[in-house]
Amino acid sequence: MPKPPQLSSHLNNLKPSVFATLAAQFKLLPALPIPLHLGDTYRLPTPEAQWPAVLQKLPGNPYQYASPLGMEELRAAVVAKLAKRGLTGLTTNHVLPCSGGTGALSLLAHTWFKAGDEVLILAPFWPIIRGIVDSVGAVPVEVPFYERLRAGESIPAILDGYVTERTAALYVCSPNNPCGTVLSPDETLQLATWTQQRDLWVIADEAYHDFVYGGNRHSFLAALPGMAERTATVLTASKSYALAGTRVGYLIGDPAWLDPARLMSTHITYQLPIVCQIAALAALEHGESWLDETRELYRRAAERVAQRLQAKFAPAQGGAYVFVDLRGPLQGRRCVDYVSELLREGVCVAPGEAFGKDFEGWARVCYTAVPPEQLEVGIDRLNRSLERLAAGRPL
């Protein structure tokens, strides 16, 4: 045997995702359940960003190497869009295309953190962020946040207790995956002020910034006074333009750290496929009316969930999800065990423990993964199952 079955210690805390576990269960089912567990969309991208149109725009030889910096035009289009959305003062040197939001956040962790650095993660959170922090040997510190915020606690009161000498950064996702909360401009400002007082880096996962509903408004953390130099903004064509399969996201921020991140990126992926960058560029250039239409469709889906789902949750203010508190009906059972029953009823949700250790009795429901008519059926099946649970008659 070779000396090392010792692998990197950074692997110690990485766990297979709950989605991988679910996918294994799916194989045993007679039919696929309605997939309300996934964070994806049924929408096709705007036609200009679909492959047949993209092919018309390829450079002379699109099979050769290209710049590890990413296409200049693509970065310029990101800058232009963000300027229109209120995040101004950026140049193309502030933007690095990465392998989706995951690639951007992973690269950031590799650039910013040393082993032992603590990262505050506002919970519930997007599942992969915890593993990303672990994967560089830093320490994820889960901070139950959104429930306490909704209960009226002040941001310093929620966060102060979690800061230590080793705290390096705070991760916040707004519009939130999984709970659909959009931080108000005032809350965003309070959070910004607190991170400045504590002198922390900020990871602003604003992947869902294009999807905010009703009277809610998203404001970019990096746009607030004093925040540009300490904030990394992460966006992605996966969410904004229904291009998850093309793997184009953006890491955005001060070249003082983004230049080193570029160098790190060259040693991790080298570059993104040109064909994918062109798809993302087309979406940025031609996707505005598609985005309006999609936002309206998602808003209506969120509304249907708010009206019809017979469970305890805060209606979505933005994003693609609601986070359902099933602790009552589950009576101490973990959601992950309940999901096996749900699968046999033909619907799937994401078990809450993926979104934080305090959420074993919760579930994430995505309302953008399937078209409206399927969503209705999915809600029917969920309601039926929850009624049975309430009546003490599990499947």
Next chain:
Amino acid sequence: MPKPPQLSSHLNNLKPSVFATLAAQFKLLPALPIPLHLGDTYRLPTPEAQWPAVLQKLPGNPYQYASPLGMEELRAAVVAKLAKRGLTGLTTNHVLPCSGGTGALSLLAHTWFKAGDEVLILAPFWPIIRGIVDSVGAVPVEVPFYERLRAGESIPAILDGYVTERTAALYVCSPNNPCGTVLSPDETLQLATWTQQRDLWVIADEAYHDFVYGGNRHSFLAALPGMAERTATVLTASKSYALAGTRVGYLIGDPAWLDPARLMSTHITYQLPIVCQIAALAALEHGESWLDETRELYRRAAERVAQRLQAKFAPAQGGAYVFVDLRGPLQGRRCVDYVSELLREGVCVAPGEAFGKDFEGWARVCYTAVPPEQLEVGIDRLNRSLERLAAGRPL
């Protein structure tokens, strides 16, 4: 200012690539030089792997997420090809598609190494490997190898002096980038035996295994007795099938460590674009005669270089490069300074220091980056410049 302008210490030793520096110089030139510095190809991929054909094979919605494991058919095609080439006993669980060879090697480093682990890198070497080792906090140890091997020294005699208690692995690239050496079956066996005696992991960068010329023969390190469990084989569609811009490479080896690598990969890039995986699959399925034709073209190009380039170098046995010893003509100057002169003569080569600290007076010449007629002009220009140098008349 935020507390941390301290970034990850893993960035400390990363340097911008010499190619990035050259690209900046190119912008100041009246015309682009003949690019013999790049590691790319003028060949278009086999038609089945070009985008118009790939589009015909896309799944229902090719814009959604797909499995982080990579396509099962793609992994099966890699297994099938390798079995034909003498690397048997693999299953699809032994293969993980990554973002090119760079992505595969980076992922491997993130999986295998702890900070402080030493990695022997046989020099001269592919430039990015040094930074990849640095980027995880491990220590690259350059071992001048190929010259000493050609001079008749035994493999243990070359390597023994570099091993310490912290040595974890050995990186070898054959056919070699940059020097074109193909380790003979006997040398490969000696190297394998030595790594077993020393109980090391082996990184077998066999990116150019499809391009071996004349009477030379490549043998896979992982195929030798006792090597499967300690060897990571890295291959790439970039080199084998002229698909650098699609970013598909393969990390291949024992699931005992490849399973953890998959988990790491999910947290670094999540998945590869489906469209790129389909291109790589088409190349594997339909690329055999294209490969024969391309190998013959590269062989002829290597032969022309061997016949015509008026400099000191070992003729290529495989791969895409020769590594030219310019220490005589440069008389103590660094090649990187000479390249600025060469650029004005309309040709570019890669300065040797990128390939190891002992090679400042060397240059890598790629004979696959431009078509045959341009290669001849490039050689003419190089020869003219070298004649001037020899005559003491720099440009």
